[in-house]
Amino acid sequence: MYKKAGFTAHYNYLLNKKISVREILFILLFILCLTPVVSAPLALLLGILVAQWIGHPFLAVNHKATQILLQFSVVGLGFGMHIDSAIQTGRDGFLLTVISIIGTLLLGFVLAKFLNLEKLTAYLITVGTAICGGSAIAAVSPAVKANEKQISVALGTIFILNAIALFVFPVIGRALDLSQTQFGLWCAVAIQDTSSVVGAASKYGSEALQVATTVKLTRALWIIPISLLSALAFNTKGTGIKIPYFIGLFILAIILNSYIPFFQEIGTHVVHISKIGLTLTLFLIGASLSKDVILSVGYKAILQGLLLWLCLAVPVLLYIYFFL
Template identity: 25%
Template structure:
């Protein structure tokens, strides 16, 4: 007896799979196209995640989407997003984080926590919605678009708010990528200090790599490790945010925000990669799969984003993103100078 015969698919399951396929095929095509363009263009700022959401927005606003696509779009935006965040854990180990030492870890933790807390409060003062403030705060403090996506599973922001937050972290992260190498000499930063500053404050992993390695291999290595240490902190940040929102009754009209159990999967992958030396080929495949899954989710979000509603958000969220960028850059630099200068 075959495995398929032992576990037969019911007609309901077949209908569910069939309903998902059209929309999934569209988001997959967008994500694969973004990966292809990223490889051909070779520009770190134009990540597959950014290209996916931009392509989705263009298609979603130019072409009316038939209803048959909606189940697959929703599947990409929810189920595949969680899987992508889980696999993100295979990109780092606890041993890598330990390489930073006590002062390096302190710089990363203090910068991340302070940036997130202060950005949320300034967002409230500016009149930016709480979900959008949280997305901009997480994207700036932790790891760009990936953190925005993970945080949104708790914050439950509108698609337009997610798109706006990703635009903010992309714009200001790119500015850091371009400006930081020019500041290394005037600021008299050694390679380790510069790497720590880059890794603790620049938004996306690719942006950190591009900025840090321009100064030297030691700076690039230190910057990459510091950035991965921030990614580890994504898990406790999202869990803390979920418990806070459940405790204060946020989103009561739509039910309490769910506990982000997918974060446990993320931590399990970090633990596995820390305890077992996994084959390099497997890790490379997992990294590609993570990028593809997150690109699928962003393509889906782009397809459901309407530019008219995006424009309605105004300039206040952009001002918040700019403030968060200046805050994280300045605080990170101050801590690096205070804790690493002989």
């Protein structure tokens, strides 16, 4: 009886709740991102404009929604891949992945000392750049007992730079006439966050998207050993480590698509829906980059992230361009 009364009161509250103009505009733009009119880069730009001019009306649930949408989209992309090509792509990018991760972690340590940046903040930015952006930061943060401010600055740095990468990388790729494979590999190694990797690669072409997604998620598996080593380095044994289970679902999707005819038949439709999910993800990420978030990051954090990014992206691009 009490439950029914409570439900009725909540229902009446929802019916009587006034929806603001800001909420209506946000919902309309969100729906627009479901259409073919809005590409991944345009969705990110729309989100950034929303953050600057009207603000995100549902910011409290933004992080969780972004995380769920991104994971759903990545798993869905697995239904467009075959296991043989995925294994070959992962193998081709393995050595470059190992060298770039080790090099980025070492350089991040040096830059943090040089810039006199707060230790944990600098470390989170370094790990995010080295592995897979926001996912790596979220996984390593509890292992090193980072506080909310440190996590926010690191995430803000990564997302600001990723917003730039989503627009810049396809332009550079076309200017240098990179092949689909070359561009996909460069994106996977040189762009920090998985959302922008997939967004930039999808803008370049379907083959680039497959290469980028496979290599990036292979790279993301390094979250586990890096989190364990981080706990040891910062003397925080017994802390929780967030394992990216969705990568296992991505692999399962590839296997199902490779061997079961039913999934091969629906694979194209699932991939299409996943790309829409990715577009929505980038819109939500852009909508979270308000002026306050950007200003709270600080120039030292941005400088460290930018220098790390350039020192990773440029040598990798030169290697790919001349040797692959």
